[in-house]
Amino acid sequence: MKSAPPSDAPAPFNVTRRSFLKRCTMLAAATGLPLWFVERQLRAAEDPVKKLSANDRPGIALIGCGGMGKVDAANASNYGDIVAVCDVDSGRLAEAVAKFTTEDGRKPDGYGDFRRLLERGDVHAIVNGTPDHWHSLINIAAARANKDIYSEKPLTLTIDEGRHVIKAVRDHKVILQTGTQQRSSTRFRLACELVRNGRIGQLREANVWLPAGLRDGPFATAPVPAGLNWDYWLGQAPFVEYVPQRCHGTFRFWYDYSGGTMTDWGAHHNDIAYWAIGLLAPTHVASTRLAEPIAGGYDAYSEYTVNYTYANGIRLNIHTTRDDSIYGAVINKDGQRNGIRFEGSDGWIWVNRDRIEASDPELLRTPLPEGAERLYVSKNHHQNFFDCMRTRQQPICDVETGHRSATMCHLGAISLRTGHALTWDPETERFTGEHAAEANGYLRREMRGPYDYSFVS
Ligand SMILES: NC(=O)c1ccc[n+]([C@@H]2O[C@H](COP(=O)([O-])OP(=O)(O)OC[C@H]3O[C@@H](n4cnc5c(N)ncnc54)[C@H](O)[C@@H]3O)[C@@H](O)[C@H]2O)c1
Numbered sequence: 001m002k003s004a005p006p007s008d009a010p011a012p013f014n015v016t017r018r019s020f021l022k023r024c025t026m027l028a029a030a031t032g033l034p035l036w037f038v039e040r041q042l043r044a045a046e047d048p049v050k051k052l053s054a055n056d057r058p059g060i061a062l063i064g065c066g067g068m069g070k071v072d073a074a075n076a077s078n079y080g081d082i083v084a085v086c087d088v089d090s091g092r093l094a095e096a097v098a099k100f101t102t103e104d105g106r107k108p109d110g111y112g113d114f115r116r117l118l119e120r121g122d123v124h125a126i127v128n129g130t131p132d133h134w135h136s137l138i139n140i141a142a143a144r145a146n147k148d149i150y151s152e153k154p155l156t157l158t159i160d161e162g163r164h165v166i167k168a169v170r171d172h173k174v175i176l177q178t179g180t181q182q183r184s185s186t187r188f189r190l191a192c193e194l195v196r197n198g199r200i201g202q203l204r205e206a207n208v209w210l211p212a213g214l215r216d217g218p219f220a221t222a223p224v225p226a227g228l229n230w231d232y233w234l235g236q237a238p239f240v241e242y243v244p245q246r247c248h249g250t251f252r253f254w255y256d257y258s259g260g261t262m263t264d265w266g267a268h269h270n271d272i273a274y275w276a277i278g279l280l281a282p283t284h285v286a287s288t289r290l291a292e293p294i295a296g297g298y299d300a301y302s303e304y305t306v307n308y309t310y311a312n313g314i315r316l317n318i319h320t321t322r323d324d325s326i327y328g329a330v331i332n333k334d335g336q337r338n339g340i341r342f343e344g345s346d347g348w349i350w351v352n353r354d355r356i357e358a359s360d361p362e363l364l365r366t367p368l369p370e371g372a373e374r375l376y377v378s379k380n381h382h383q384n385f386f387d388c389m390r391t392r393q394q395p396i397c398d399v400e401t402g403h404r405s406a407t408m409c410h411l412g413a414i415s416l417r418t419g420h421a422l423t424w425d426p427e428t429e430r431f432t433g434e435h436a437a438e439a440n441g442y443l444r445r446e447m448r449g450p451y452d453y454s455f456v457s
Contacts, residue, residue, distance in 0.1 A: 057079070057080045057081050057103060058079070058080040058081075058124035058125055058386070058389060059080065059081055059083040059084075059120075059122040059123050059124050059125075060073065060076050060077070060080045060081060060082050060083065060123070060124070060125050060126070060127060061082070061083065061084040061085065061086065061108075061117050061118075061120070061123045061125075061126045061127070061147075062076075062082055062084075062085045062086070062096060062100075062108075062126075062127045062129060063085075063086045063087075063114045063117070063126055063127065063128050063129065063130060063138055064086070064087060064128060064129035064130030064131070064134070064138075064152075065085055065086070065087040065089075065092045065093055065095065065096035065129065066087075066092060066129055066130075066248060066249070067249065068129050068152055068179075069096075069127060069128075069129020069130070069152070070095075070096060070099060070129070072127045072129055072150060072152070072179065072382070073085075073096070073100065073127050073129070074099075074100075075382040076125075076127055076150065076382055076385075076386075077100060078382065078383075079382065079383065079386040080124070080125065080386065081102035081103055081104075081106075082100035082102065082108050083102060083106070083108055083109070083120070083122055083123060084108050084109045084110075084111060084117045084120060084123055085097060085100065085108045085109075085110055085111070086110070086111040086112065086113070086114045086117050087110075087112070088112060088228065088229040088232040088233050089225075089227055089228045089229070089233070089248075090112070090227035090228075091225075091227045091228075092248075093110045093111075093112070094110070096108070096110070097110050112229065112232075113232075114138055114141065115141060115455075115456065118141055118142060118145040118147060119145070123147055124147065124148060124389070125147055125148040125149065125150065125385075125389060126138070126142045126147050126148075126149055126150070127150045128142070128149060128150065128151040128152055129152050130152070131251045131252070131257050131258065132154055132156075132157050132251075132252070132257060132258040132259070132263065133157045133235055133236055133237050133251075133256065133257040133258070134235050134236075135151055135152065135154075135155060135156060135157070135161075135165075136155075136156050136157065136161040136162075136164060136165050137235070137236070137451065137453070137455060137456050138151075138456075139151050139155075139165050139168070139169070139176065140164060140165055140168040140453070140456050141456035142174070143165075143168035143169050143171070143172045143174045143176070144168060144172060144456065144457075146172055146174060147174065148174050148175040148176070148385070148388075148389050149169070149174060149175070149176040149177070150176075150177045150179065150382070150385050151176060151177070151178055151179060151402070152179040153178055153179045153180045153267040153268070153271075153402065153405075153406070154258075154259070154263045154264075154266075154267040154402075154405075154406040154409055154410075155178050155267075155399070155402035155403055155405075155406045156402075156403065156406050156410075157236075157257075157258070157259075157445065158410065158442070158443060158444050158445055159406075159407050159410050159411075159429060159443045159444075160443045160444035161444070162402075162403035162406060162407065163403075163429070164453065165399060165403065166399050166400060166403055169399045170399075173392075175385065175388045175389055175392065175394075175395060175398075176395070176398060176399040176402070177381065177384065177385035177388070177395040177396070177397055177398070178397035178398070178399070178401060178402030178405075179381070179397075180267055180268055180271040180397045180401075180402065180405060181381035182268050182269075182271065182272055182353070183271065183272070183275065183376075183378065183381070183396045183397055184378040184379060184380055184381035184384060184396060185353070186379070187351055187353075187355070187356045188272050188275075188351055189375055189377070190351075190356060190364070191272070191276065191340070191342065191349050191351040191356055192272065192275045192276040192375055193368060193372070193373065193374065193375050194349060194363065194364070194368070195276040195342045195344070195349065196276060196278060196373050196375070197368055197372045197373055198344075199344075199347075199349075199363050199368075200342060200343070200344030200345070200346050200347040200348060200349055200358075200359075200363065201344040201345030201346030201347065202344055202345040202346075203276070203277070203314055203342060203343075203344050204314065204315070204343050204344060204345060205314060205315040205316065205317060205343045206273045206276065206277065206314070206315075206316045206317070206340055206341065206342050206343070207316075207317045207319065207340070207341045207343065208266075208269045208270065208273060208316065208317070208318045208319070208339075208340050209269075209318075209319050209320070209321045209324075209336055209337065209338045209339060209340075210261045210262070210264075210265040210266055210269060210318060210319070210320050210321070210338055211261055211265055211320065211321060211322075211324045211325060211326050211327075211328060211338050212261065212302050212303045212320040212321060212322045212326075213252075213253050213260040213261040213264075213298065213300055213301070213302035213303075213320070213326065214250065214253045214298050214302060214326060215291055215293065215294060215297070215298065215302040215303070216245070216294065216297050216298055217245075217293070217294040217295070217296050217297015217298060218294060218295060218296025218297050219243045219244070219245045219246075219296060219297060220243070221241040221242060221243055222242055222243065222244055223242070224242040225242075228242075228247070230242050230247075232451075233247065234448070234451075235448070235451040236445070236447035236448050236451040236452060237256040237257055237448065238256060238448060239448065240256075245297075245298070250298070252264045252300075253298035253299075253300050253302070254298060254299055254300060255299055255300055255413070255417070258300070259300055259409060259410065259413040260298075260300025260301055260302065260413070261300075261302070261320065261326065262300070262301070262304070262306065262318070262409055262412045262413045262416065263406070263409040263410065263413060264326075265328070265338060266318065266408070266409040266412065267405060267406060267409055269338070269339070269340050270316075270318075270405050270408040270409055271397070271401070271405035272340055272351070273316050273340060273408075274401075274404060274405050274408060275375065276340075276342060277310060277314055277316070279310050279311065279312070279314075279426075280404060280426040280427075281404060281407055281408060281411070281424060281426035282308035282309055282310050282316065282408070282411065282424060282426075283309060283310060283311050283423060283424055283425070283426065284308065284309040284421065284422070284423055284424065285306065285307070285308050285309075285411045285412060285414075285415045285421070285422050285424060286306070286307045286415060286420075286421035286422070287304055287305065287306045287307070287412060287415040287416045287419075287421075288304060288305045289301050289303075289304050289416060289419070290303035290304050290305065290320070291303040291304075300413075301416045301417075302320070303320045303322075304318075304320060304416055305317065305318060305319055305320075306318040306412035306415060306416065308408070308411070308412075318412060319336075321335065321336040321337070321338060322335075323335025323336045323337065324336075324337060324338045328353065337352055337354070338352060339351060339352025339353075340352070347359035347360055347363055349363065349364075376396045378395075378396040381396070381397075384396050407429070410442075411424055414431075414439055414442040415439075417442065418435060418438055418439055418442070420434070420435040420438070420439065421434075421435075422434075422435055422436070422439050423436070429443075430443070431443075
């Protein structure tokens with residue numbers, strides 16, 4: 001593994017921002033148009049996947065070189081150079097080094113400790129593709145090192161972590177995009193705009209279907225594979241002997257590292273429900289467990305319903321389906337797809353990654369009138385992040401949005417784990433009323449040393 005280069009780093013990335021602003025200012029002066037309008041027009045004219053010129057390319061570091069991290073970094077490499085990669089599994093690290101090459105032909109440097117990578121001056125942004133239990137500490141460290149952040153969802157492992165991440169991002173004025181990419185899909189935006197503008201009348205409830213999780217076990221311990229730093233991988237989570245099913249890919253079915261499909265797929269579909277409903281958080285959550293975990297196996301509930309109620313009476317019901325795989329692929333073509341159905345007084349709208357449908361096709365065909373409420377437009381989640389690195393405007397899934405949509409998922413998981421119907425105060429972000437003391441105990445988790453906040457201070 002290479003050590004970090006000396007800090008005689010290349011010129012900072014905001015050189016490009018200055019030249020972009022200069023172009024905008026000249027054009028605004030020449031045309032008499034407001035600067036903000038010219039900026040928006042120029043940005044909109046950019047080809048979504050156009051590569052930037054060589055000295056316009058930010059340096060990017062990938063932290064967590066698993067399935068999604070590599071996909072995110074490949075997308076990010078349309079806008080910048082992957083100059084460094086980091087993983088606690090040396091095999092995965094080597095694969096990532098082999099996969100990426102900068103535009104001028106250099107291989108990224110490999111790291112086993114993300115803190116060393118963050119010392120580099122030529123890293124302008126990170127892509128955080130680690131498991132959920134590592135998101136917050138890495139994002140906080142990146143913010144403190146003044147790096148912009150593309151972080152995978154769910155943004156946090158606990159609700160309390162969210163406030164720490166928000167503080168670090170705001171204190172250091174960095175850009176954070178949460179990897180809930182459904183917001184950058186025209187289909188989901190259309191559904192949310194129609195709902196918000198009363199196209200289906202008064203919104204009464206939303207029904208979300210998530211793929212059911214895995215229910216399996218018991219699992220045996222095994223020797224730690226060569227090249228995997230298991231203690232570092234576990235991080236803040238309690239120490240346990242190595243069990244393959246706890247690690248790569250299937251970590252999401254354990255509460256120590258994630259929250260089952262409630263927080264995995266829930267981070268996507270709840271984020272869309274949050275966008276359409278437009279309220280900070282529900283005030284009540286209740287749940288039903290439909291299958292018990294197998295002792296010694298995955299411990300996150302695999303099949304369940306969760307029912308949220310908002311202060312204005314709107315209900316959001318979460319269901320699980322076994323007709324789609326845990327990756328969202330169709331298992332039973334006549335079965336229940338994962339997605340969201342908004343039910344209003346005058347009709348319904350169904351939306352998922354494949355299609356949008358309505359009780360009457362005219363509900364979708366008729367354009368919204370002049371003056372209708374419009375939502376943030378992003379046609380490409382990664383491009384939106386890189387645009388915002390230049391403009392320093394908030395990306396479509398900024399840190400607060402990521403925190404709030406993760407919170408919805410955590411509320412569901414806490415109700416499932418405690419077995420209680422609970423009352424939530426969206427302003428103070430605490431449970432109140434019956435069972436509040438027990439439920440508030442789930443807002444944060446003890447972090448195992450040395451992997452607590454001091455690890456990144
Ligand atoms: N946006 C999406 O559609 C989408 C899809 C899949 C996964 N995800 C999210 O991406 C994240 C990763 O999921 P995955 O399926 O790629 O997981 P994965 O297990 O395949 O990869 C995670 C990688 O992170 C590494 N890692 C763990 N701790 C680390 C640390 N401290 N420093 C550096 N590397 C570390 C692991 O060794 C592993 O290689 C999860 O949070 C998941 O929710 C998002």
